[in-house]
Amino acid sequence: MLVVGTPLLSVAATILPATATTHFALEGLSTGAPVPAGVALRVTVKAMTVSGTVDPEYAGTIRFSSTARRALLPADYTFNPSVDRGTKEFLVTLYSYGPCEVLVQDINTPAIKSHVPSISVEPGPPVRFNVALDSATVAGSTYTLQVLPVDEAGNRTHYTGRVHFETTVLRAALPPDTDVSFTAEQETPLEFPVAFSSAAPDPKTLTVTDVTGQKLSGSASTVVSAGPFSHVKLSTTAPDPAPTCSETTLVLEAVDAWDNPVTEVPTTPVTLCAASGSSAAFVKSTLERSAYSPPCVTGILAGTAQVVWKDTKQEDVEFTVSGLATKAPLTLHFKAGIPSAETSSFSFSESTLEPAPLLIRSGQLTAQLTLRDQCGDPVTLPADKRLSFAAHPPLAVTSPVEDAPGKWKTSVSLPECPTSPSEILAVWPLINDEVLKSSGKQVKRYVLPQCSTVAKLSVLTSADSLVAEPGEVVEFEVQVSTEGEVTVTGGVLMLESQGMTVMGVSTSGQALPVKGKGFELPELSKDSPLTVKVTAQTTTQLDQTVSTKVWVVGPEGTLLTQKELVDFEQKDLGVDVGCGCQTGGLPGQLVTWLALLGVASRPRGGLRRLRRSERIDP
Incomplete structure (x- = not known):
């Protein structure tokens, strides 16, 4: 509508x-x-x-x-x-x-x-530095290092603090710790000049770190190559002083202004000369087209070359390089009387075998060391040099004695077997705690342990008889005998007890005298085994191990036998307490008290064991 x-x-x-x-x-x-x-x-x-x-x-x-x-x-x-x-x-x-x-x-x-x-x-708060540096640099040139503080999203951001610089390049010119302020609106990063002096084929790192507690850092890497050729560097691989009669190597190396090796060298002959009138003699050279005309060697240097010399006279010799730019000459100090591993002799007088056999405990080797220099002349060590010997454990080595100029002796013994009886052990000389080496190879002689025992110990008491009640006086016997033709005097029987106290040790009814922590044994000889009786009292405490380790040592404490364990089985003490009750076990504390009471009540004339049926009245 x-x-x-x-x-x-x-x-x-x-x-x-x-x-x-x-x-x-x-x-x-x-x-x-x-x-x-x-x-x-x-x-x-x-x-x-x-x-x-x-x-x-x-x-x-x-x-x-x-x-x-x-x-x-x-x-x-x-x-x-x-x-x-x-x-x-x-x-x-x-x-x-x-x-x-x-x-x-x-x-x-x-x-x-x-x-x-x-x-x-x-931008957010700074979380790291973005560091930029040319990936390839040349030693001696100055470069611009760029540092940009960034947030988590990688945006340049505001930063105020102090930065520290460090690098893995061995030699470098870096800025000192620097206070900086940067805003996100700045278009240009922070810039710092850096220069490197050490060349290397592998990349090196330069790191920038905040040192004001903001935990910021960043790094960049670069490969530093050598600069242009500057001069020939003359050096030696020989020690100072250099031993007479030894081959001494001089190294010629084309380097830049910072001593970095370079490969592009002018093809100009180089000449290396020893001082006129010296006894230094040319041996060999790796110079291209080298020729020797005393006292000089001439050749073409293609980067690096070695020239080997030898001098039989103790003297200082100056070497100079001409033909290419070079720095100061190099002086070698040749010295006689330096021990040489190549000409020195080290042997065992008792054995020419290698390794030399050495019997445990009773055996002994005399190590003889004759020190000579590289020319083969005997060497008498100066006052500031000390000769010693080291050895693999458990070998024992005495202090060396010089019985003639340059001739040293020491005794080597084996007080006990090594962990592995088949292990080959070594002895080696030291001069001022430094090993005597020949071309990097250590001078040493080898020993083969002979681990047969000098004496033998066995437990005569049967295991069934090794049962004891708490507080009981017990006895057990061991037998000691020698092995082979060895006679042992001054042997000591050692006992290490647990849960029992040794009261005395005897043989043939005669008590053995105490010696140190053991008991002195009579002379042990072939086919005359010795039976030894040990008397001890067990602990009054229940549930405690009752045992004794037994072994024999020599007068100097060297182990003569293996250690044997005498282990007792401890029985509970059951007593009728006079109430008409059946015999049964008692609590540990009551058993201890009863055992002590029983021991105290024994007559002086003999020992009495508390019987299970015996009643103790209060």
């Missing part, structure tokens, strides 16, 4: 409200508002009608875009009216420092959109 006088368009506009989506509203992003770089922002997209209300029926697909150089934006999303009701939250992360724009748009109806034209992305 139409109302008279009312325009149709007006009536239509009134009865048909605008409910379709016309644009988007964004919450969480706004024009001009700063946002932190690298932080995920919660952004809510709302489908809005022309009247400014949310359209719950919106079912379009939206797409995020941004002018930021680096950003993490949501994937395309299609609204679900039954779930989203026109509103959806997304995560947006902007990484690049500076202004940027964000656009949200319906991919099918581009006119439906929301545009944030100006967002200010602020």
